[in-house]
Amino acid sequence: MAGRLGMTRQNLSKYERGERRVLERGLLTRIAEAYECHVLDLTGEPYSPVDEQSAIAHSAIMPIQLALLDCDFDDVPDQPARPLDDLARGVRDANRQRDFTRYEIAGRDLGDLLTELQIVAATGDEAEQRRALTLFVEACLVAYEISKNLGHPTLGVEAARRGLGAAKRLGDPAMLGFARWYYALGLMRVGAHRRAAASLARGIEHMEAVADPSAADTLGTEIYGLLHLTSALEASRTGRADVAHGHLAEAQRTAARTGERNGLMQHFGPTNCAAWSLTVGVELGEGAGAAERARRENVDLNVFDSPNRVGAWHYDFARALAQDGGGRDMDAIRHLDIAARTAPQRLNHDPIARELVMELDGRARMAMWELDSLRNRFGLNVD
Structure with a gap:
């Protein structure tokens, strides 16, 4: 087993006895693969809520799961949906609350939002369907992040998969790239690196043709940059330092042209590139050197x-x-x-x-x- 992990038996024994802790997700994935088990078998997720806000946030998991599994665009419940303007306000607020890590608020109405958006996408006119699909892709990001960060990463992957399906149905390049991006993140969280890398590569290939930093709407370019940042993270977790730094460099070149942006609450720009560079450095085991480089950025x-x-x-x-x-x-x-x-x-x-x-x-x-x-x-x- 130590040989499969590329470490000594003594070091492996320290991890097994809890004398040394797993501080990089790439190592966690390699251990799960070596022992032929799921990452969740090692982490023991989900954990019990430790405060009232977390307990309330956890109560959103079941409605999210039902909204994603109990209906789809070809099979929706026979019930009315709120006007699209109301649903749009709900999605935008949920995404904002997610960015503030207020999951007890972000998830409060999310199950209903996901269900009603599918109803409109299935029954509305063409313009309503397209708007509902766009909002559904954004809502699935919120569902993915809440589920993943509360210890339900497999449900997070399902939310991301449904978002990707909606983006394909919509056909908008930026939203498709966005959905491929967070779908890849979800796959990485459960250790599915091969498929995550494929999703990222496909997203970069498609977005490269439409990324234009000089355009009035730079969302496509921001997504292109995010795909490179995540590709750098994926490469770092699989030990490919040169590939990781290559993707970081492309993301930084892109950010230098877009400046600070915040499409879909993702904060792409030079500052976020510096933050992701620190994350990549940690996954590559660069330690305090990565911290010192980040400090010199004066973020x-x-x-x-x-x-x-x-x-x-x-x-x-x-x-x-x-x-x-x-x-x-x-x-x-x-x-x-x-x-x-x-x-x-x-x-x-x-x-x-x-x-x-x-x-x-x-x-x-x-x-x-x-x-x-x-x-x-x-x-x-x-x-």
């Missing part, structure tokens, strides 16, 4: 206006510093604490974040209130 996190992205930045900073083996743990704890306070619903249910808390706690030479607080907020109350 202004206020550009995001997004707890989701700000929390991710501090979380990846913490992971990068923790890879140093203990010398930068105080800084790592500080950044992890900021991340968990900024985007609690995203972080508290993340298996790698939980591993990071336990890794830092296990290396601490004395009791620390900051670690006690993190353990409590993550529901990791151990002596």
Whole structure:
């Protein structure tokens, strides 16, 4: 087994005994593949809610699942749907609340929105159908992210798959590229890297022809850049550093031409490229070196206006510093604490974040209130 993972038996034994924690998703996937099990068999997701907001957010999972599995565009329930303007406001608000990691609000009406959009897409006139399909693709992103981040990544893949089907039915290049993008992210989350890479490659090929940074509407170009960023992440998790850096470079060239944008609440631009570069560096095991490069970028996190992205930045900073083996743990704890306070619903249910808390706690030479607080907020109350 150690040979299949490319590590010594001694190191594998440390992972098995919990003396060393899995802090990179690429390693988590390789371990699952080596043991011929699902990633969820190793992480034990979903975790029990640790606060009232999380408990409310979890209550949205079943309505999302029913909306995705109990009807489709060829078989919708016989019930009325709200006017499209009302549905559009609901989707946009849900996406905004998702970006603020307020899943208890983002998911509150999401099941009904998904169902009613399918009804309009099946029964409305052509213009109504196209608008409903466009909104459905965006709503499926919200369903994907809530499901995945609350510990139901397989349902997240189903949400992304349904979004991709709607985008194909719609035929709009930008929305199709957008759906391919988050479908690939969903596949990566469950370890399906081969298919994720294929979806990303297909998306880049199609979007390259329509990406125009000088156009009045740069959404297609933003999606093209996001596809390259995610391709860099996928390559980093499968150990292909040169490929990862090549995709990062193309995304950065694209961002330099678009400037800071926020199509569909995805924040593509130079700042987001810097954030993804840090994530890629962590997955490549570059440790504090990745953090120092990110620090030199002098990133202004206020550009995001997004707890989701700000929390991710501090979380990846913490992971990068923790890879140093203990010398930068105080800084790592500080950044992890900021991340968990900024985007609690995203972080508290993340298996790698939980591993990071336990890794830092296990290396601490004395009791620390900051670690006690993190353990409590993550529901990791151990002596």
